[in-house]
Amino acid sequence: MSQINDISLVAQVVVFKNTKAFDTLVKKYQSPIRRFFLNLTLGDGDLSDDLAQETFIKAYTNMASFKNLSSFSTWLYRIAYNIFYDYIRSRKESVGLDTREVDCFHCTEQENTGQKMDIYQSLKTLKEVERTCITLFYMEDVSIDKIAGILDCPTGTVKSHLSRGKEKLSTYLKQNGYDGN
């Protein structure tokens, strides 16, 4: 039903340039997309909002290219991931930092205690592609097939990233007192 609603709203945006329909889509997906960016940027709210805005504007201008081969959310995540990837690449080129330094540049320092352990500190231990896979799979409940579509890579590669990410994350959590109960 939700999928049908999305298609109907997309059609209104494409045919009539209906900004109200697009506003409904933005309101529906702003939270998952901004949360996705918050996790990728390790809690940088301003940067996340900028990237999320760019994602929605790009989605609006390219709405006609949405072919309904995947769900609207998958298509949106794909745009979001590409925008993040472009951002990382441009930062590396302009600042000359490696990935880990970029991560440190944007990370937020918060206290790590038990169950309230800061998610961003734990995600900091992962490469951004692993972070993307882990976030989408465990937090946003996106299937491996769909993640492969978002990252434009084979499902086997996604499984590898998930496996490595999970290993690093679980080790970090255990070392910092999260017992999983």
Added chain:
Amino acid sequence: MDMMEIDDKALCRFMKEQKQEVEDKGFSRRVINRLPNRGQKLSTIWVTFCSILGVTLFLSLNGLHILLNILRDAFISIMQSDLANLDPKAVLITLIVLGGLGVYRVCSIE
């Protein structure tokens, strides 16, 4: 499994515990305000509004009657003046320039 690792369910639980809804706080409005066609749309609305206002004022202030009077007076004064002094080449150039400007103006309106 490594002793240092925690199981899949625990990891899943940890991630779900950290999952929070992000409040809109004007984000949607900012996105809608930044949409590329919005400026163009506002411009079209403004041009339409001004056009309607202009036509309404023109008709309500008896603009058509005044315009016809002006044209009639101009025609009479031309006819009464010495037509022999009029340079046909200058008239032709003037008409071509005015015609060109008119076509350019019409083409520049979207």
